[in-house]
Amino acid sequence: LRPTPDGVRARVAGAGAFAISLAAEQDGLLELEIANVDPAAIVQVYSPARTLEVPARTGTTTRSTTVPLAAGETSWIRSERPCPPRFRIAVTADIQTNTWQFERIVDRLIAEAGEAERAGEPLVALLIAGDLAEASRDDEYEVVAQVLARLPFPAAVTAGNHDVYRPTYPQFNRNFGPGNYAFDICDVHVALLDSGSGTIAPSVLARLPELLDRGEARHSLAVMHHPPYAGLTGAGWSREDLAMLTLVELAAADVDLVLAGHSHALHDFPAISVGDRELREIIVGTAGALQGGGVPRYGYLRLAFDGDTMSPCFVEVPPLGYDGPPNEPLRTLDYCAD
CATH class of the missing domain: 3.60.21.10 (Metallo-dependent phosphatases)
Incomplete structure (x- = not known):
């Protein structure tokens, strides 16, 4: 977590599901920016006031929302990423x-x-x-x-x-x-x-x-x-x-x-x-x-x-300017076909 001029920025360390908790000493609103989030993830804020979804933004893994805070209460931001087979x-x-x-x-x-x-x-x-x-x-x-x-x-x-x-x-x-x-x-x-x-x-x-x-x-x-x-x-x-x-x-x-x-x-x-x-x-x-x-x-x-x-x-991924043949694959590890 890092403070920003308007609130807090959080970088999620891993991929997949995550949870962030915010405990408040007084009522208020917090501007929250969450980085490193899969655009396909479902992110929701659960606060004493209400539950709301944090939509993805096109072309970025960062999302922003305003979290309602209540004194003495804990608000949660939870995420899950639906996956295909x-x-x-x-x-x-x-x-x-x-x-x-x-x-x-x-x-x-x-x-x-x-x-x-x-x-x-x-x-x-x-x-x-x-x-x-x-x-x-x-x-x-x-x-x-x-x-x-x-x-x-x-x-x-x-x-x-x-x-x-x-x-x-x-x-x-x-x-x-x-x-x-x-x-x-x-x-x-x-x-x-x-x-x-x-x-x-x-x-x-x-x-x-x-x-x-x-x-x-x-x-x-x-x-x-x-x-x-x-x-x-x-x-x-x-x-x-x-x-x-x-x-x-x-x-x-x-x-x-x-x-x-x-x-x-x-x-x-x-x-x-x-x-x-x-x-x-x-x-x-x-x-x-x-x-x-x-x-x-x-x-x-x-x-x-x-x-x-x-x-x-x-x-x-060859270096810039190299147009020669690729390296030979390892005996036990193939190069990807595409």
């Missing part, structure tokens, strides 16, 4: 200094959102697994927020190591909210974990069973910046035992897919053995950060959901 979620990570490339990715996501809507398979969220900035400055986050505001659907983000360079200045949290949280969107449970400092806070480790609990959701995703299974990438964890502990908790919760960044590349580990279980982890550090020599592989992961089926594929 088929839908999509996009995932990427590691923007850092290259917001120009990230804008190209957002352009492609906007185009896909229109195509997906017409196909009856809406794109309902973008998940970003950290490193939205290079030096965790307010001006960097303001630019990223402006780019994200162009999306016709909400974005859920968590922190990377470049987002916590100055821990006494919590600009990431001021701009985007918490790094550790979970939500349900359609039939998918999404848990975002803040590993920006190369670890997961002890208080959050104790809550992992709660955060990872899918409830009645068919599918379960865990999103964090540092991959808990490093493979050959170099994970960046400050303590390797915490990465292993996280893997065990992910396996115990029967997570369907672990999504990470940190490595500025695309990697797929389809069968990580954890005790008597297997996990799949996809590293998608492809949002714009420097990838070294050669043709960079920029873009995003598309997750297509249809009932009990989740199908991942990669959408490559």
